[in-house]
Structures are given as structure tokens and as C-alpha cells.
Amino acid sequence: MSGIVLLVPIVLPLAAGLAMFGIKKLEERRLRDRYVTAVLLVCAAAAAYIVLGPQELELHWQMSEDFLFCLKADGLAKIFLALVSLAWMCNGFFAFEYMSREERQEEFFGFYLVCYGFVCGVALSGGFPTMQVFYIITSIACVPLLMHRRTSGAIQASVYYMVYFAVGQLFIHFGGKYIMRYMDSEEFVEGGSLNLGLLEGHEGMFMAMVFLLLLGFGIKACVFPFHNWHKVMTQAAPMPAVSAISGILTKIGVIAMIRVTCNMTGMRILRGTWVQTVWIILALLSIFIGAVLAFRTSGLSERLAYSTVGQVGCIVFGVASMCPDGMTGAIVLMIAHTMAFLVLFFTTGAIYFHTGYTQVDQLRGIGKKIPHMMFCFALASCVLMGIPPTLGFVGDWYATQGALATISGSVAAAGSAVFLIGELFAAGYLLPIVLHGFFPGEEYSLKHEKVKVPSLYTRIPAYLLTVVVYALGFFPVPLITFIHDAVSAMTL
Numbered sequence: 465m466s467g468i469v470l471l472v473p474i475v476l477p478l479a480a481g482l483a484m485f486g487i488k489k490l491e492e493r494r495l496r497d498r499y500v501t502a503v504l505l506v507c508a509a510a511a512a513y514i515v516l517g518p519q520e521l522e523l524h525w526q527m528s529e530d531f532l533f534c535l536k537a538d539g540l541a542k543i544f545l546a547l548v549s550l551a552w553m554c555n556g557f558f559a560f561e562y563m564s565r566e567e568r569q570e571e572f573f574g575f576y577l578v579c580y581g582f583v584c585g586v587a588l589s590g591g592f593p594t595m596q597v598f599y600i601i602t603s604i605a606c607v608p609l610l611m612h613r614r615t616s617g618a619i620q621a622s623v624y625y626m627v628y629f630a631v632g633q634l635f636i637h638f639g640g641k642y643i644m645r646y647m648d649s650e651e652f653v654e655g656g657s658l659n660l661g662l663l664e665g666h667e668g669m670f671m672a673m674v675f676l677l678l679l680g681f682g683i684k685a686c687v688f689p690f691h692n693w694h695k696v697m698t699q700a701a702p703m704p705a706v707s708a709i710s711g712i713l714t715k716i717g718v719i720a721m722i723r724v725t726c727n728m729t730g731m732r733i734l735r736g737t738w739v740q741t742v743w744i745i746l747a748l749l750s751i752f753i754g755a756v757l758a759f760r761t762s763g764l765s766e767r768l769a770y771s772t773v774g775q776v777g778c779i780v781f782g783v784a785s786m787c788p789d790g791m792t793g794a795i796v797l798m799i800a801h802t803m804a805f806l807v808l809f810f811t812t813g814a815i816y817f818h819t820g821y822t823q824v825d826q827l828r829g830i831g832k833k834i835p836h837m838m839f840c841f842a843l844a845s846c847v848l849m850g851i852p853p854t855l856g857f858v859g860d861w862y863a864t865q866g867a868l869a870t871i872s873g874s875v876a877a878a879g880s881a882v883f884l885i886g887e888l889f890a891a892g893y894l895l896p897i898v899l900h901g902f903f904p905g906e907e908y909s910l911k912h913e914k915v916k917v918p919s920l921y922t923r924i925p926a927y928l929l930t931v932v933v934y935a936l937g938f939f940p941v942p943l944i945t946f947i948h949d950a951v952s953a954m955t956l
Contacts (some may be wrong), residue, residue, distance in 0.1 A: 467523035470535040472510040473545065473584040477503055481577030484570050491570050497560045497921075500573050504553040507580070511549035514588075515542040522590065532650045536590030539950020540726075543795060544587040544719050550932070551712050551802050552580050554925035558810050559704035561919045562817050566612070566702060575608040579708070586716045591651040592640060592728060599636075599716060603629050603684070606713060609705035610697055621700035628683055628693040635680030642673040643729065652723055654953050656730025674729055675739045681724070684717030687780055688750040691773045698769040703813035706765065710772050711805045715798055718776065721783050722791065726951075731786040735870065743784040744875060748882045750777025755889035762824050764812045767893055768805070774886050775801045775848060781879060782863035790866025791951045792944065797859035799943075800847050803933040804856065807844035810926040811837045814918040824897060831901035834917060838901050840930045845894035847933055850887045855937035858944070860887070 480503040489495055514521060514537050525533040537545070556576065563569050582602040589595035611622040644650070646666075649657040663670055683690040694714075698706050725731050734740050754774025758767050779801065782794030814837055815821055815830060831838035847856040864883055867876045917923075936943050 467521045467535065469510065469514060470521055470523050470537060470588050473507050473514070473549070474581045474588070476510070476581070477507055477577040477584070478581035481574045481579075481581065484574035484577070493564065493569070496570055496573060500556055500560075500577065503577055504556050504580075507584075508549045508553050511545050511584070515546045524590075531593055532591060534590035534594050534651050535585075535588045536652065537588060538590075538652070539946070539953060540719070540722060540795075541588050541590075543799075543947060543950065544715070545584060547715075547799055547802055548580075548583050548587055548712060550929075551806055552583070552708070554810075554929055555704055555707050555711070555806060557921050557925045558707070558806075558813065559702075560921040562704055562813055562922070563702065565817075568612070572609065572612050572702070572705075575605065575612075576704075576708070579605040579609065579713075583712065583716065586719065589652075589723075591649075592644065592647075592723070593650055595720060595723060596636065596640060599684075599720060600633065602713065602716060603633075606705075606709055609708065610701045612702055612705060613700070615700070618700040621696045624696050625693050628690060632680040632683035632690070635676045635683075639673045639675075639677030639680060643670060643677065646670065647728060652727035654727070656726065656728055656733075658729050658733060660733075671734075671737060671739050674724070674734065675742065677724055678721055678739070678743060681717045681720040682746070682780070685714050685721070685776050685780060686750070686754075686773045687717075687746050687777065688753055688773070691750065691754065694772060695766055695769040698765040703765075703809060703816065707806055707809035707813070710769065711802050711809060714772065714776055715779075715802060718779055718783065718794070718798055721780070722794070725783065725786060726791070735786045740784060740786060740871075741875065744781065744871065744879060747777050747781035747784050748879055750774065750780065751882050751886040752777075755886045755893075759889045759893045764816070764822055764824060764827075767824065768808055768812065771848070771890065771893065772801075772805065774890070775805070778860070778863065778883065778886065781883070782859070782866060785863065785866040785870055787866045787870040788948065788951045789862050789869060792948050793859045793861065793863030793866055795859075795947050795951070796855060796862060796940075796944070799936070800855040800859050800933060803929045804844040804847040807840050807926050807929050807933075808848075810922060810929075811841040811844075814922045817922075818916050818918065827897055828900045829904035831898075832904075835902075837918060837923060837926060838898065840926045841901075842898040843930050843934065845890075845898060847937070848894065849890045853937055855933055855940065858937060858940045862944075 521537040523535040527533050582605050585598035611618040646659050646662045647657045648659050686694045751774050754770050758770035761767050779794045779797045782790045847854045850856040850860040864880050867879050
């Protein structure tokens with residue numbers, strides 16, 4: 465019966481979000497904000513109980529002869545659940561002020577809570593069929609957030625996103641259905657459950673379908689060449705929706721990749737094959753192209769969108785190394801990217817809310833008006849640039865160490881070089897914002913004189929995530945130990 469608690473982070477926000485569509489009183493802002501806050505805090509408390517619990521909770525429900533609904537709080541599930549709960553709560557608090565000028569606010573927060581429940585479902589999924597169901601529903605549930613403004617641009621962006629999602633889902637359906645024939649279990653198993661006896665004679669088609677499956681999940685993670693949907697999305701959706709999709713939902717593609725390689729096929733059968741080589745190449749192309757495009761664009765949202773492509777490419781590269789150190793680095797980078805990027809989104813969102821600025825060159829001198837928020841922006845930028853001793857540096861170190869240890873010399877060297885180039889480009893497109901914001905030079909005018917300081921609802925989430933990501937960077941041993949133990953168990 466203890467496994468029932470796994471349903472709380474899934475069912476509670478889902479029920480609370482649906483209830484918002486029928487409770488008229490929640491149209492009043494103060495009451496609605498308190499309602500959403502209470503739901504997020506209770507879900508965070510339930511997640512903390514699951515994560516800090518002494519045992520791995522499980523829940524099994526044989527819904528039909530062909531479908532086993534399975535939830536499991538193993539090491540990876542606990543890591544992702546904790547990250548999602550903290551990030552979704554902070555992003556929700558940020559949305560209170562930002563969405564105050566938008567129409568249909570109760571509708572936005574209703575779908576926001578519903579989407580949160582399904583993301584928790586992905587985190588806690590204990591088998592491929594369960595994860596696939598939650599993955600599909602999550603991808604659909606975020607569409608109302610994307611098209612909330614109902615402008616022509618928002619509708620076009622939603623259609624664009626759904627086309628990419630449909631292509632990815634076709635890859636996932638055919639790839640997953642094929643490789644499940646050779647699995648001894650529907651559940652995720654440490655080291656994988658691949659039956660080598662059944663696979664004999666079908667290795668070629670199996671590898672192709674594994675690659676197809678990974679590519680399907682890679683679309684959600686903005687892996688090249690399926691990254692353009694992300695930029696289109698950032699130009700049309702409200703900033704809280706953008707930060708939720710870009711900062712958090714892209715990671716469900718990464719989690720799914722880890723599950724496939726570690727808990728289904730096992731890494732040994734993929735290591736050294738063309739699947740690993742092509743996957744590494746796509747990751748490196750994502751890093752390079754995302755960094756270059758972010759450096760070249762002058763729009764704030766577009767710069768962050770392309771930066772996400774490059775940063776998630778670093779995460780995928782760590783996963784593609786298919787070794788405990790590389791996987792540890794990928795998960796550390798996932799945590800660092802999520803928290804640091806949300807801080808960047810909170811800062812740029814607050815600036816847009818109070819000024820309407822959308823271009824980088826409009827931010828000259830903005831640090832003199834909102835110094836605390838820009839200081840958080842600067843600290844988060846250091847994380848993304850991998851400057852020691854931040855958590856970004858820790859993740860980069862483990863990811864490159866894993867690649868150098870397990871990947872062939874030329875590919876590993878190229879990967880390390882592209883990694884370094886990506887960090888240099890990150891410095892090139894983030895540092896000028898910080899430097900010009902605090903040190904505008906002689907051209908500085910008083911055009912920011914009327915800029916208001918963001919409310920506590922906007923500032924506190926940025927402060928909190930900045931403190932957490934730096935605390936983890938300065939004292940990484942407990943986190944690294946927990947992640948390494950979880951990864952080592954999965955990669956037996």
C-alpha cells in the first residue's frame with residue numbers, strides 16, 4: 465500500500481488543475497494564486513517524501529492483458545522528480561506576476577497544473593508502456609500553454625510543434641513496438657532486459673529501430689536536425705510557458721533516452737555500434753549549431769532558445785558516451801541547465817514584463833535598475849559556461865571524462881573540442897548581456913529610469929534556484945555520489 469503515495473504528485477495536480485475550470489471563485493487573482501501555491505507545495509512535499517524515503521516505492525496495476533501500469537521510484541526517478549518539483553514550483557510562482565496581464569489566467573494555471581501531473585508521471589514511470597502513455601499525454605497537455613494567447617503566431621507555433629511531435633511519436637511507436645519483442649520485461653530493469661537469444665539473427669533491424677526510438681525522443685530534446693520547433697515556440701508563448709517547455713519538458717526526452725539505453729536494451733550492446741556514433745555526431749552538431757545560432761541572434765528569447773539546443777546537446781553527448789561517468793555528467797548537466805536556464809528566463813521575463821524589451825542591445829544599463837536579478841543572471845550564466853567550481857563545470861568534467869574513457873580517440877577528441885567551443889560561444893552570447901547591463905559605458909542614458917523592481921513572486925524563485933545550483937556546485941559530493949550510485953545500478 466505504501467506505493468500509493470506515488471500517485472499523489474500525479475493525481476493531485478491533475479485533479480486540482482481540472483477543478484480550476486469549474487470553480488468560478490478562482491477567477492479572482494489572489495485566491496487563485498493561493499490555490500496554485502497550496503497545490504504546488506503539497507506536491508513538492510509528496511515528492512520530498514518519495515525522494516528522501518528509505519526504500520524504492522513501487523506500484524503495479526495490470527490494467528489489461530497487454531498493458532501493465534507501473535510506477536517506480538528508483539534512483540533516476542527520484543532525481544528527476546525532485547528536479548521537476550522544484551523547477552515547476554518556482555516557475556509557477558514566477559508566473560503569478562507575469563500572467564497578471566494576460567487573459568484567461570485561470571485557464572493557463574489549470575493546464576499548468578495538469579501538465580505538471582503528467583510530467584511527474586513520466587518521472588515515476590516504471591516501464592516503457594507507462595512512460596510512453598505519460599510522454600504522449602504530456603506532449604499534448606503542453607499545447608494549451610503554447611497557444612494560450614490564441615494569436616495567429618501562437619496557433620502557427622502550436623501547429624509547427626504538433627507536426628514535430630507527430631513525427632517523433634511515429635518514430636517512438638514503431639521503434640518501441642519492435643524492440644519490445646525482444647524484451648523479457650515491460651518494466652525498466654537494471655542493466656536492461658534484452659533477450660539476446662531472441663535477438664540472434666535480427667541485430668541489424670534491431671539497431672535501426674533502437675536508433676529510430678532514440679531519434680523520436682530526441683525531437684523532444686531539440687536534437688539536431690529537429691530543433692527549429694523550439695525557436696518558433698519561444699516567439700509565440702508566454703514566458704512561463706516557454707520556461708516550462710524549454711527548461712523542463714525538453715528533459716523528458718533525455719530521461720526517455722536514458723531509460724532506453726540503461727533499462728531496456730542495456731548499454732553494452734549499443735557501445736561501439738553505428739547507433740552510438742551517429743548519436744554522438746547529432747549531439748555534437750546540436751552543441752555547435754545551437755551555440756553559433758545563439759551567438760548570432762540579437763533577440764532575447766531566440767538567443768535562449770538556441771542556447772537550449774546547444775546545452776541539451778551537451779547532455780545528450782554525455783548520455784551517448786554510454787558509461788557511468790558520462791551518464792553521471794549528463795544528469796548533473798541536466799540539473800544545472802534546468803535551474804540556471806529558469807533563472808535566465810525569470811530575469812528576461814521580468815525585464816519584458818516591465819519594459820517590453822525583446823532585444824539584447826536594449827538591455828544596456830538595465831543592471832543599474834534591477835541589480836539583484838541581473839546578478840542572478842550573471843551567476844546562472846557562469847553555470848552554463850561551465851566556469852569552475854559551478855555545477856556546470858562538474859557536469860562537463862564527468863561528461864568529457866566518460867567520453868575520453870569509452871569513445872574512440874578521434875571522436876572523443878572532436879567531442880571534447882566541440883564541448884570547449886560551445887562553452888566559449890556561451891561566454892560570447894551571455895557575458896555581453898551581463899557586462900553591458902552593469903557597465904553601459906558613456907552611451908548609457910536614463911531610459912531605464914521608470915523600470916520597476918519585479919515583485920517578490922518573481923525575485924524569490926530566481927534567488928532560490930541560484931542559491932540551490934551554487935550550493936550543489938560548491939558541495940557536489942553528496943549529489944555526485946547519489947547520481948553515480950543510481951547510474952551504476954542502471955548500467956550493470
